[in-house]
Amino acid sequence: MIEVTELTKRFGRVTAVDGLTFTVRPGRVTGFLGPNGSGKSTTLRAILGLEAPDRGTALVGGLPYRDLRHPLHQVGALLDAGAVHPGRSARAHLMALAVAGRVGRRRVGEVLEQVGLGQVADQRAGGFSLGMRQRLGIAAALLGDPPVVMFDEPVNGLDPEGIRWVRQLMKSLAAEGRTVLVSSHLMSEMALTADHLVVIGRGRLIADTGVKAFLAEHGTGQVQVRSPARGSLAGVLREHGAGVEYQGSQELLVTGLTVDRIGDLAARNGLPVHELAARQASLEDVFMNLTRDSVEYQGMCDGN
Numbered sequence: 001m002i003e004v005t006e007l008t009k010r011f012g013r014v015t016a017v018d019g020l021t022f023t024v025r026p027g028r029v030t031g032f033l034g035p036n037g038s039g040k041s042t043t044l045r046a047i048l049g050l051e052a053p054d055r056g057t058a059l060v061g062g063l064p065y066r067d068l069r070h071p072l073h074q075v076g077a078l079l080d081a082g083a084v085h086p087g088r089s090a091r092a093h094l095m096a097l098a099v100a101g102r103v104g105r106r107r108v109g110e111v112l113e114q115v116g117l118g119q120v121a122d123q124r125a126g127g128f129s130l131g132m133r134q135r136l137g138i139a140a141a142l143l144g145d146p147p148v149v150m151f152d153e154p155v156n157g158l159d160p161e162g163i164r165w166v167r168q169l170m171k172s173l174a175a176e177g178r179t180v181l182v183s184s185h186l187m188s189e190m191a192l193t194a195d196h197l198v199v200i201g202r203g204r205l206i207a208d209t210g211v212k213a214f215l216a217e218h219g220t221g222q223v224q225v226r227s228p229a230r231g232s233l234a235g236v237l238r239e240h241g242a243g244v245e246y247q248g249s250q251e252l253l254v255t256g257l258t259v260d261r262i263g264d265l266a267a268r269n270g271l272p273v274h275e276l277a278a279r280q281a282s283l284e285d286v287f288m289n290l291t292r293d294s295v296e297y298q299g300m301c302d303g304n
């Protein structure tokens with residue numbers, strides 16, 4: 001379990017984290033979501049004892065990081081995949097961490113296999129792609145077999161196969177009963193990976209809620225429709241209460257009606273539709289909506 005309470009961190013005039021309180025529970029993937037610069041990395045660094053808070057606390061398993069007796073066995077983290085000596089092999093990198101963290105050397109081979117780097121374990125990490133470095137960073141996080149893991153933007157730079165692999169790994173770590181916190185600025189990514197969301201903006205808590213509840217509230221507002229008869233279709237949809245915006249040469253962006261309803265209305269009126277898709281609001285759209293009405297912040301925080 002991770003408990004962040006009233007955490008505040010300032011850098012000069014910038015308040016990177018502002019009175020942030022949330023709890024990350026075991027057995028599920030918690031997405032830590034916020035736009036770039038919203039304070040995610042600073043919060044993760046504070047949890048790992050790498051930033052001293054101006055106020056508040058960040059505890060792992062009930063203790064501040066500095067009081068953990070065997071930190072690698074208690075919390076693993078991927079913060080910056082670039083932080084590897086380029087001249088060292090993946091195996092040597094992990095071996096050095098294992099020795100320093102009092103982890104059995106046997107784990108090195110195990111985690112290398114687990115992240116799919118077994119074949120390249122003795123190659124210099126300097127020649128690794130970003131995706132391979134991410135895998136190496138994840139291997140380092142798992143080295144001490146910790147009950148708590150944190151990953152900062154783990155899918156950055158990964159190819160589609162790598163992204164699927166990370167999603168699956170997060171889910172299986174949570175299914176094993178671990179506490180899993182994954183940061184991202186992409187709501188679409190979190191919708192596929194996380195069970196629960198902690199959403200922040202400008203260092204403050206915006207939502208602490210289930211992914212389904214969050215998406216039901218914010219994620220499915222718009223439908224994209226492509227039709228060679230969009231003028232007539234727009235008329236029909238407006239008659240049924242929809243908000244309609246023109247986009248490109250053949251597209252409509254529709255609010256207020258579901259995909260099914262739009263398809264039915266088009267069919268009933270004999271209007272051709274070439275594409276019909278629910279469009280997930282971007283995180284930026286969601287933030288615009290959320291910041292417009294600060295009362296909503298309170299409503300979304302169920303704390304579970």
Ligand SMILES: Nc1ncnc2c1ncn2[C@@H]1O[C@H](COP(=O)(O)OP(=O)(O)OP(=O)(O)O)[C@@H](O)[C@H]1O
Nearest residue numbers: 011014015016034035036037038039040041042043
């Ligand atoms: N060491 C530092 N010195 C000065 N300002 C900092 C420092 N670290 C972070 N900040 C500032 O604090 C704010 C929050 O940054 P942070 O990196 O925590 O956000 P983030 O949500 O992780 O964003 P990103 O995904 O872009 O890293 C930003 O305005 C950033 O410029």
